[in-house]
Amino acid sequence: MPFLQSLADLGPVVRMYLWRQPVYVLTSAQLVHRMLVRDSAKFEKGFVFDKAxxxxxxxxxxxDAQTHLKHRRLVQPAFHRDRVAEYTELIIEQADDAVSSWSPGSLDARLRMGELSTDVVTTALFSTALTAEQKAIVVRALPxxxxxxxxxxxxxxxxxxxVPLPTNRRFDAAVHDLRAVVDDIVARCAPEDSNVVSLLLAARDEHTGEGMDAVQVRDEVVSLLLAGAETSATTLTWLLYELARHPELQDEIRQEVASVTGGGSLQVDDVARLTRLGHALTETLRLHTPNWILMRRVIEPVEFDGTRLEPGAEILFSLSALHRDHAVFADPAKFDPDRWREGTVPRTSFMPFITGNRKCxxxxxxWNEMVVIAASVVARWQLVLEPGCRVRENATSATVQAGGLKISVAPVAPVSVPRNISSVAPKCPMRTSDVDIQLQPTLVPGEGQGSR
Incomplete structure (x- = not known):
């Protein structure tokens, strides 16, 4: 991470080598935004995604681009705002049940967030509950x-x-186990059911009339698990860490949740009113962007800041580095939710869900999943870092994990205040590409926190 951040001092386009492979690193958010939006037709995903x-x-x-657009059109109706509102009702119930069952003392935040995110995705999107064994497999397999x-x-x-290296054996076993669980999910769904899998099974291409076979459906379910469970769990883990580091912010959010809900249960419309929590989550996505390294490949000649790139050139960019650009963000290493109060950050400089035709x-x-889960946690528990806890960024995966995190939880007394229904939605730059983050569908063909 420090290395990628340091490349900006060398210019907006920096050539480096991954083994013998030359790679061009874009260190300018404006160039990355141009690549993803205006010039998106000149690029495809890079060699990392070929391997994936x-x-x-x-x-x-x-x-690939053609398959992505075709499948995205089939999946898109599942994320219409009315459907997202239905999912959010289920998430509220699940989060309430799960978080209220915790016990005081040490909390394995990464495990708990992984379990809860997996439950949320499988129940809301696939209308099925996993067995305890299957859930454990998914939580272990995704990372x-x-x-x-x-x-x-x-x-x-x-x-x-x-070569039978330990890392190869772990990966092969994880892929095998994950596919077995997903095959079970798909097998239990029928086209007439009301969930994402049934939608995929019933969907037909408007031009050819062809549908997806079982393997294609499985691939999409795996993608949704990677997006909806793993990256959300990673972000939530970092958010719990930051709340534990900042007890005064934790108290503010607890009061806000109580004010918005009146001390009662969270409702779907309340998600948009949790302004302070929205700021904290946005800042977590900036400082701890889960997907830290992405790639593209040039398919048409393009020029970036005087550097001409020919077809076949590989491009690398790091959202984590872009989101810590000191030219855009004052004191970028500091966790500061207040920076989002005014909404002055250019949307071209902040894109945790990517933008353009690969937008999540x-x-x-x-967003609703993470807000609901975080609100459920702070309403019931005080988060405290355990003595000796020294968290480090672990970037050995496609997501940046909070290594060494040790958190304890203690119950808090319920906060009883009149319900405030006058709050407005947070003005936060999650609204990239003119897409409303609250309960609006993503209306453009698009990659993201999840499908990068």
């Missing part, structure tokens, strides 16, 4: 899959993929 496609299938997370495909993509020679299809779902 071979290993994980051709879902939205890894799909291993993300770590494994990045490592394999960076091997200097493909023959290393066949489940942005509204993910």
């Amino acid at each position: 496609r071979a290993l994980l299938g051709n879902g939205l997370f890894t799909a 291993a899959v993300l770590t494994g495909f990045i490592q394999r993509a960076l091997y200097p020679h493909p023959v290393l993929e066949k 299809i489940g942005e509204s779902f993910a």
Whole structure:
């Protein structure tokens, strides 16, 4: 991470090598935004995603441009704002049940957020509940899959993929176990059911009339699990860490939740009124952007700041580095939710869900999921860092994990205040590409926190 941040001092376009592969790093948010939006037709996903496609299938997370657009149109109705509102009602129930069952003392935040995010995605999107064993498999497999495909993509020679190294064995086992769970999810769904899987099973291409086969549906379900469970769990873990570090902010959010709900249960419309929580989540997505490294490949000649790139050139960009640009963000290493009060950050400089034609299809779902879960936690528990806790960024996976995190929870007395229904939605720059983050569908074909 520090290395990627340091490249900005060398210019907006920096050439480096990954083994023998030359790669051009874009260190300017404006150039990255141009690549993803205005000039998106000149690029495809890079060699890392070529490798991921071979290993994980051709879902939205890894799909080539033609497949991505076709499948996105089939999946899009599942994320219409009315459907997201229905999902949010289920998320509220699940979060309430799960968080209220915790016990005082040490909390494995990464595990709990992984379990809860997995429950949310499988129940809301797939209308099925996993067994305890299946849930444990998914929570264990998703990080291993993300770590494994990045490592394999960076091997200097493909023959290393066949060597029985521990990392290869863990990855192969994780992919096998994850596909087994997903196959079970797909097998239990019928086209007439009301969920994402049934929608995929019933969907037909408007031009050819063709539908998806079982393998294609499985690939899409894997993509949605990677997006809706793993990246959300990672972000929530970092948010709990920051709240534990800032007890005064934690108290503010607790009071806000109580004010908005009147001390009662959270409602779907309340999500948009949790302004202070929205600021804290936005700042978490900035400072701890989960997907820290992404790639594209040039397919038409393009010029960036005087550097001409020919077809086949590989481009790398880091959202984590862009979101810590001191030219855009004052004191960028500081966790400061107040920076989002005025809404002055250019939307071209902040894109945690990506932008353009690969924008995260489940942005509204993910946002509501994380707000609801965080609100449920702070309403019931005081988060405290345990003595000796020293958190470090662990970027060995496709997502940046909070290594060394140790949190304890203690119950808090319920806050009883009159219900405030006059609050307005937070003005936060999650609204990139003119898409409302609250309960609006993503209306453009688009990658994201989840499908990058």
